[in-house]
Amino acid sequence: DxxxxxxxxxxxxxxxxxxxxxxxxxxxxxxxxxxxxxxxxxxxxxxxxxxxxxxxxxxxxxxKPRVGVVGEILVKYHPAANNNIVRFLEEEGAEVLLPDLLDFFLYSAYDKIFISKALSGKISDFVAGKLFVDYLQSSRKFMNLCLEQSQRFSAPSSIYHKASLASQIMSLGHHCGEGWFLTAEMIDLIKHGVPNIVCVQPFGCLPNHVTGKGMIKKIKANYPNANITAIDYDPGASEVNQLNRLKLMLSVAFKNMLSTDESYxxxxxxxxxxxxxxxx
Structure with missing residues (x-):
């Protein structure tokens, strides 16, 4: 990470x-x-x-415009699955931000806390989730400290903060696929000065279409400067269409950066x- x-x-x-x-x-x-x-x-x-x-x-x-990439865990991180989206965006003049992989495990652990509070009521679920979240977050505590002391970098926000962001517009009971975490990532990026977002998922991935593509309208309503595009990646999908959608998103990103004199x-x-x- x-x-x-x-x-x-x-x-x-x-x-x-x-x-x-x-x-x-x-x-x-x-x-x-x-x-x-x-x-x-x-x-x-x-x-x-x-x-x-x-x-x-x-x-x-x-x-340069900053572009966040979120979505299904394999397509988001694997260059072969997303047609090397990071390199393409960088070659087109953007800076790319990929959320940390560890956050997905934190999301999975946090779900135990939610299940305990809203569904099962079992204290064992709460304790297991809380211990795992605290352990994972403590493992990158020193990394966060070094990043905060640097000139160029910023530390990732906590899973509790991301959960609070997502809970403003949806239920944290969405646990299938990336669930509420996908929505949280998009809002977190916007709040950290990254309004340009590519939401990637395999074709026909219903959970991520609901919490990713399905939440774009609501996110844009809450954050008018959001420039989000959803792209399906599949062996049968047209690469030309994917690239055209990315270029359209980038054209809006450059236009917004120049017209509003945004200073990232x-x-x-x-x-x-x-x-x-x-x-x-």
Whole structure:
């Protein structure tokens, strides 16, 4: 999650093409080595190092529209399932934000809390859900601290905050597929200055059509600046149609950015720039 977050934040702005990917590969290898060792001290050192070095990567400060990608978990994260949507959007001049994968597990754990309060009434469901949520959130506490102390990055919001956002327009009893969490992700992105959103799902995925595509009208009513498009991905779907829908969404994003003179949070330029080399 951390590597994905920092890479997508700086890669669209890199001054030296390929420098962000090179830095990503360097830290991906270090993380693999640390997983074998498994010590907590090394884990924290890697987190701090990743944030610091991506915070110092040499970049340009050119304004770009920010686009969030939400939807069904496989299609959202797997490049082969979404026709490499992240690369396409970046090549078209956007910065892409993908919500953390851990949030999906937090959503699943939080459902136990809701079930206890609204359905089963079992204290065991509440305790199990609460313990799992607290454990998962504590596991990224140090990461959040490092991100908050950085110049360029922001920490993810808690699952409790996301649940409160979704509960304003729908029931948290929607547990099929991505359920209420999909709606929460869209609202959370909008509130964090990302009004442009692509909602992806497999063709015929009914749960996500209800809590994703089905909630777009209500979200736009509450947040008039929202620019959301829903796209189905399927082996039989037309890739040309998918790309055209993305380009239409981007054209609106660029138009809104220019017409309203929107100033998205700029990437702070550090006093010292860091350029990775293959020897590091």
């Amino acid at each position: 951390l590597l994905m977050r920092v890479l997508h934040r700086v890669r669209p702005y890199e001054k030296i093409p390929g420098s962000a990917d090179l830095l990503y590969k360097k830290w991906a290898e270090r993380c693999k080595e640390q997983l074998i060792i498994g010590d907590k001290k090394g884990f924290k050192a890697n987190i701090r190092g990743i944030v610091e070095e991506f915070d110092q990567l040499e970049i340009s400060n050119v304004p 949070p700029p990437l702070s330029l550090p006093t010292m720039s860091y350029v990775p080399s293959s020897q590091q």
